[in-house]
Amino acid sequence: MTGTITKDGSEIPLLEAEKLTKIFGTLKACDGIDLKIGTGEIHALLGENGAGKSTLVKMLFGALQPTSGDIAWKGEGVNVASPAMGRSLGIGMVFQHFSLFDALTAAENIALSLDEKSPLDTIAARAREIGQTYGLPVDPDALVGDLSVGERQRIEIIRCLLQNPDLIILDEPTSVLTPQEADLLFVTLERLRSEGKSILYISHRLEEVRRLCDRATVLRHGKVVGQCDPRTQTAASLARMMVGNDIHVIERLPAEWTDRIPLIEVNGLSQRPRGPFSVALHDISLSINGGEILGIAGVAGNGQGELFEAISGEVLQERPQVVRIRGTDAGRIGISARRKLGAAFVPEERLGHGAVPDMSLTNNLLLSRHSTDRKMFLTGGVLKLVSESSLASAAKRIVTQMDVRKSAENPDASALSGGNLQKFLIGRELDRNPSVIVVNQPTWGVDAGAAAHIRQALVDLARSGSAVIVISQDLDELFEISDRIAAMVHGRLSESVPIEAMTMERVGLMMGGADAAAGAA
């Protein structure tokens, strides 16, 4: 294509990184990484959480400076001192977390990021034009706050394309999209490739990497552990490269439908938004029997957090029968009383919701267990003295059970890695043998080994007779562990569909708001 040819006839790569190393304190986040990105290729960067992917691309983009190593751009050594310089070279980046202002229009957001000063109308026109060319339909005059996550991502991509980059870095672009929206994105990316643009595609979703990418570089613990053509690999072989060994396959015995007593029911839950960034809930009903796992799919921000808080009792309902736990009306009682009925809850946000960051593990154990395990953890009658010794032994039990890796005897919650803290928080609830557990995003940002451990623990709990609700954006996870799957969109919950009758396509339609039955047709 447009690649420059050297004297000896080999093609000069668009970007070449050699022995790129970044050291944070004692941690080698990137350790002698070699990476070549050719012109007109979609290059996948694979790796688990903490493998060094983000650090690497930040160095390429100029947001971080390498400790040592060289970067060559179109054959010439460069020192990318800042993102501005990265952009002027022709490197664009679309971040995983969008940086858009809700209260501004799409065009205004785009204008803010451009260095030039063009009238807003011109920018809107150019944005519309680029949107049409690349299949990224966006109304430049729409307020960002009113747009879906997929549309916001399109704005980010258009903003990036307006600078006419040669290399576009996309960080986990499909993690927030429905399967159908992801398909649209792939079309756009293939179109960009056909125009000779290069794309560095960061993902941990192996199927889409196999489908889309020409080459893949696999990172583990800050080092390159393999380079391959993903189209010749299987998802399992890619996963093995990423993790370093075989991933534990979830064992899921068939559910035994002996007792069909609903352990948790929600009946006609409607709720007005509680603030400007809160979603209203509309007439949500669900019922889960002992032994079952209900998976709730949905793109972030469709009311999952609000549903969680309504079931957990952090937000009370007007009518008691809206939430029923083990046959008892629980809509008017608080989270401690619901826990005493046998329910347990693990929220999405670990630090600041499920745990207090600067408190020790034993204190964080007490956080959710002080009412249910009062006899064990509190002494001294009405004085309610905290028994540090029984907390310490219970924490030790959970740490062993869930294989939590920690650096100190009783570290602060914030000192644990995301995966290890999540294992502790799930273990904190499982340790009680709850009859009902509601988990929001159980493995968000958790490495593959820990995620498998957590999923297995949830399946085992269900098979021992408990009712489990898993709210997740990770469809693979839901397909792996759920007995039934429902989807949330705009604060409504679809009918649930048995896993045997569920397909990726159908759940995608449900997440997009199409009726489950229509999706099946």
Place this chain on the structure above:
Amino acid sequence: MMRIEIVKRPQHSALFSALSPFIALFLTLIAGAILFSILGKNPISALDSYFVEPLTEVWSIHELLVKAAPLILIAVGLSVCFLSNNWNIGAEGQFIAGGIAGSILPVVFPDFQGWYVLPIMLLLGMAGGMAYATIPAYLKVRFNTNEILTSLMLVYVAQLFLDWLVRGPWRNPQGYNFPETVQFSDSAVLPAIWPDSGRAHWGFALAIIAAVLVWFMLSRTLNGFEIKVLGRSSRAGRFAGFSAGRLTFFAFLVSGALAGLAGIAEVSGAVGQLRTSISPGYGFTAIIVAFLGRLNPLGIIAAGLVLALSYLGGEAAQISLGISEKSARIFQGIILFFVLASDSLIYYRIRIVSRLSDTALKGA
């Protein structure tokens, strides 16, 4: 173009956390020395008469305890408030309310006498402080009003009410029109601990008891745990099943009760009657005490003594150096400034950003 930025430190040093109050005091002394030299005094001898001389005589040590008692009592209550994220700035008002409520017996019913008068006065003082602290707590829980503003404004209400009382209905008819009530009878006066050597009264003992009790509650009980959880993360507190509204009332009631107790102990033990000037700003100085003591009731005992010394030093400086006793306020302000500054610098560092790396930050 350059810009100064405050960046959170990834880790904070445990050593400097422990040293921070001492660093702050040391810097205060240096700032004080500079201040004295600008005023044309010899800084060494000025600091000596300010901070050392008051500690060399038995009677002035008694005075130190008299001044420290209300500071410690109030600051211990404030630590409960501040730890739970309730910014009660109105302890001065609750102190006055306690002083007024506790004085009802000796002023309105001077003939009512006996051993039980004093306990009732103390309880009334606590009740008065609690009642007054309930107002900002209720406004915060019910209407989401900012408690910093309401509690502070209520201070001026209390001061004017006290002013009206002692100039009006409660004025001593034989007091030559001075704004004072009658002198309390003996059974209404909080006795001295060691009457032979000085006038330090049992208020100081009450302060130590309160500090130990609150320390025990904060460090050993579920209630203390609840205070710390809700103070750090209201969302995690809600997840734990703790009620932020209930805790707001609890914190204001505890600090109101202790400020009220400090008020009546000061009136009954140190002053002996109700006047317009029962407090040289104890309620505000106690905020400094609470922070200098790192919101730990045992640390507050030490911090209370340090700030009490600044009051004595101010009086001594007025006599021996001829500078205004208001210099005590300046020292207190400087201490608070350095305490907060060293605490901030433990958690944050200051960074000077040039234009170039500035854009780098935005991109990240």
